[in-house]
Amino acid sequence: MVSSPMWRWTLLVLFLLYLGVAFSSIDLNFPRMLDGLTRGWRFVDGFLNPNFTSRWSDIQTGIIESLTMSVTATLVGILFSIPIGMGAASNISTKPFYFLCRFFITISRSMQEIIVAIFLVALFGFGAFAGFLTLTFATIGFLGKLLAEEIENIDKAPLEALKATGASWLQMIHYSIVPQITPRVVGLWLYRFDINFRESAVIGIVGAGGIGATLNTAIERYEYDSAGAILLMIIFIVFLCEYTSGYVRKWLI
Amino acid sequence: MLSLQQLSKQYKNSELALDNVSFDVPSGQVIGLIGPSGAGKSTLIRCINRLIEPTHGAIYLDDVELTQLSTSKLRKQRRRIGMIFQEYALVERLSVMENVLSGTLGYVSFWQSFFRKFPEPLLQKAFGYLERVGLLEHANKRADQLSGGQKQRVGIARALAQEPSLLLIDEPTASLDPKTSRQIMRLIKEICKERNLPAIINIHDVVLAQTYVDRIIGLKAGKIVFDGSPSALNASVLTTIYGKEEWNTTPACEEEVSIAPVPNFQTKLELAI
Ligand SMILES: Nc1ncnc2c1ncn2[C@@H]1O[C@H](COP(=O)(O)OP(=O)(O)O)[C@@H](O)[C@H]1O
Ligand SMILES: [Mg+2]
Numbered sequence: 001m002v003s004s005p006m007w008r009w010t011l012l013v014l015f016l017l018y019l020g021v022a023f024s025s026i027d028l029n030f031p032r033m034l035d036g037l038t039r040g041w042r043f044v045d046g047f048l049n050p051n052f053t054s055r056w057s058d059i060q061t062g063i064i065e066s067l068t069m070s071v072t073a074t075l076v077g078i079l080f081s082i083p084i085g086m087g088a089a090s091n092i093s094t095k096p097f098y099f100l101c102r103f104f105i106t107i108s109r110s111m112q113e114i115i116v117a118i119f120l121v122a123l124f125g126f127g128a129f130a131g132f133l134t135l136t137f138a139t140i141g142f143l144g145k146l147l148a149e150e151i152e153n154i155d156k157a158p159l160e161a162l163k164a165t166g167a168s169w170l171q172m173i174h175y176s177i178v179p180q181i182t183p184r185v186v187g188l189w190l191y192r193f194d195i196n197f198r199e200s201a202v203i204g205i206v207g208a209g210g211i212g213a214t215l216n217t218a219i220e221r222y223e224y225d226s227a228g229a230i231l232l233m234i235i236f237i238v239f240l241c242e243y244t245s246g247y248v249r250k251w252l253i
Numbered sequence: 254m255l256s257l258q259q260l261s262k263q264y265k266n267s268e269l270a271l272d273n274v275s276f277d278v279p280s281g282q283v284i285g286l287i288g289p290s291g292a293g294k295s296t297l298i299r300c301i302n303r304l305i306e307p308t309h310g311a312i313y314l315d316d317v318e319l320t321q322l323s324t325s326k327l328r329k330q331r332r333r334i335g336m337i338f339q340e341y342a343l344v345e346r347l348s349v350m351e352n353v354l355s356g357t358l359g360y361v362s363f364w365q366s367f368f369r370k371f372p373e374p375l376l377q378k379a380f381g382y383l384e385r386v387g388l389l390e391h392a393n394k395r396a397d398q399l400s401g402g403q404k405q406r407v408g409i410a411r412a413l414a415q416e417p418s419l420l421l422i423d424e425p426t427a428s429l430d431p432k433t434s435r436q437i438m439r440l441i442k443e444i445c446k447e448r449n450l451p452a453i454i455n456i457h458d459v460v461l462a463q464t465y466v467d468r469i470i471g472l473k474a475g476k477i478v479f480d481g482s483p484s485a486l487n488a489s490v491l492t493t494i495y496g497k498e499e500w501n502t503t504p505a506c507e508e509e510v511s512i513a514p515v516p517n518f519q520t521k522l523e524l525a526i
Contacts, residue, residue: 155345157340158343161342162358163331165357166359167328168363175344175366179344180346
């Protein structure tokens, strides 16, 4: 890449120097690391021996809260993503509406869930409501964008044909676009549900309720065996979602 | 009766696609619109139902002037104009019957169509049209399970379901084999005669056009260069329409003419109703 050998060597030396400085700035504290290692081991040990029983009622509440949060956020998100996705599809939208919807989608997609959650927790207090709003906001952006893309990629011929029959705009959408995009879009909805469930565990850590909050409490109390049980539950439920959504998609095609 | 008066169309930043085109189509007359790719055939028929807005001129369908209509009145008039397409333009994932019924959308409310509650008389008629095109036993099949010829028959039934006063047909046989092409052209002709329906058929295949239409209009670079009976279509007329070089060549070259890139209309379609 760099043609002159002198430059190449200078660059290499500079790079090594930088590495050296960078490493020396890391404050290595070996006793602290050893300490961490034993704690890390307790962590692993906790996961290998998950304890479902001692905190079962907390886990149960957390899971139910997370599921409620994901289901409602997914449903409300779908509801709003439909008009926004349609507005953001250049082939069926009008200019001002198109830009408005694209703008909203960009905002929603550029904001990380955790940041939105921190903000909404500050606004609405700890608990599942902030979590629900966070996930809904993210879902609208995510599904809106993908819906718009699906609509933009349809076969336009039937749309033209229906326009020529004197069908209204809604009828054209319903008869020519909906059948073309349904299988993939429903697949995306299910996929978003399992993202929302996983996300609910993460945003719970910053106070947005759900199983994430339970997980956070367990870790803070050094109850790694309960934390292990919670993680296993999350994995199990995500796995279940994966399996069902695959099944539903096959059935839809 | 359809009447085109001094119809012109200019796309942005390009030459005239239609240049002062005028002609009348009496009831029951089937017109074959021929001409090389890019002559403006598709533009012409799409100007009639205003899938493309004409730049200039007037179009009368019976006594209604189409170019001046507001969107809601245009929608009512579009119901009277059936359209049939080269690639069938069916909704592949809907059933044959649903595709036929989609021709009646202009006559039913959104909620009726949403819940598939089509009025009984419309349903009966739709079955009648399916029978007419010979597909009654396929009514519940999904459209993507049909052959090309069968799909085009569904396209014809859908157009008939509109109870049209005019048929606009864009290259109905360009994607079909020669035998099926003849069957489709014969069917279209018979249907037009039965119902005294006027039709404009864009068509590449001159021989096919001569066999099945009442009158031929030759279009070249947006202008009418021939208008007469199929029997008057001799070699010199064909040379006028298609140009000497392209006309007097082997079939291989003819194919080149037909696969020349045709611009994509739909990208430009505004969806205002
Ligand atoms: N949407 C469009 N935008 C710009 N020019 C177009 C568009 N559609 C067609 N044209 C031009 O108009 C002319 C007529 O095209 P068309 O009506 O498709 O011809 P035909 O159907 O006879 O092949 C061509 O020169 C084509 O390039
Ligand atoms: Mg064409």
